[in-house]
Amino acid sequence: MKFAIMGSGGVGGYFGSRLAEAGEDVTFIARGEHLAAMQRQGLRVHSIKGDVVLDRVKATDDPASVGEVDCVIVAVKAWQVREAAESIRPLVGSDTLVLPLENGVEAADILAEVLGEAPVLDGLCGILAWREAPGEIRHAGVDPFVRFGERDNHSSARTAQLKAVFDKANGVSAEIPDDIRVAQWSKFMFICAMSGIGSISRAPIGITRQLPETRALIQAMLEEIDQVARGHGVAFPPDAVARAMQFIDAMPAESTSSMQRNIMAGEPSELESQNGAVVRLGRAVNVATPVHTMIHAALLPQELAARGEVPPGV
Incomplete structure (x- = not known):
């Protein structure tokens, strides 16, 4: 699958690197020194589940340059979700999934207000990780997991496909709960x-x-x-x-x-x-x-x- 990671800090950097390590097509959306470091020397994740070293990664500060993707993982800070939703419009096509991995309970509502209900899933993750330095992520605690599902809890082929992709990644446990809320x-x-x-x-x-x-x-x-x-x-x-x-x-x-x-x-x-x-x-x-x-x-x-x-x- 083709992924865009909107917000490439501890959460986005970790899960995006695991997907890239598994062979998925991943583009990291970042800015500043972190972006410059990734463009220059790739991304390194120091993890209790095993390190990841990606010498070359796709990274940009311009979502419009990426084109439509299969899945956008939104991993910005919660107060940045509305701004992120506006900026990822060029990434979202008719079959794109938008997966928020935020700490709060309102991100999917905000994304749906901006992008419409169709692409948006409910989601969450568990991990203790942070950006340690430009181009470097530190994962120090919690066995990393992602949980996601359709917002009305119905079973779907698209969430099953997304879970199958995550299941191929090392250091990640993926689940579609019976009740995502x-x-x-x-x-x-x-x-x-x-x-x-x-x-x-x-x-x-x-x-x-x-x-x-x-x-x-x-x-x-x-x-x-x-x-x-x-x-x-x-x-x-x-x-x-x-x-x-x-x-x-x-x-x-x-x-x-x-x-x-x-x-x-x-x-x-x-x-x-x-x-x-x-x-x-x-x-x-x-x-x-x-x-x-x-x-x-x-x-x-x-x-x-x-x-x-x-x-x-x-």
Whole structure:
């Protein structure tokens, strides 16, 4: 299959490199020093599942130069999804799939608003990875997986074909869940709680899950997301919160979320798409979210500063 990877950082760089390693036709959409390094010397992935060295890769900052592809993997930051959707229009033909691998639960809706419903799948991934240097990706934790499906959960030949392609790639587990919304919200539950606690504490998960005080906050965040999800009709199992806590307890002790790393570096983050989304989506179904509301409010001044947005009256 012919793939375009829109956003070639930790997520896009890892999964795109595995597809290229498996012989698929992959073009990385990137910019700046990362793009220059890939064009000059290829892409290197340092991974606990085995390194990938691609001495030559297709890489560009101009999606229009690529032409239509079979699948666009959208792996930009959540706040960049709408802009990305507009820029990938030239990549999307009548049979193209658009697969978002975002941390939030709203990316597919945004993509469908811009591109129409037909090409868009619901999707998610699991991986602890980041861009370590221009042209280099570090995968340090979590057995990488992708999960995707049609937005109404019907079986389709196109998702089966995409899974078959991923199944050929080393270091990737692919699945079409029975209910993609449950899978998506399950991932959102643990990553949002991990992001929130890490961002306000500035500590790795190994510390926050052990201290009784911060563990109680994690538990409260999970329970709030559980109630918001159910309010939106997500068919969570009764033990959804317990499962999320088990996943958090199994994370490498030094793990931090990408949102936490962005906030600690003074960069724009996914605050509005994670803890802010819980507040917003909770309000829509009359579910109170006091812990997420507090975390969102506490981090908002720094977020606005990172984006160069000055609050009124300042």
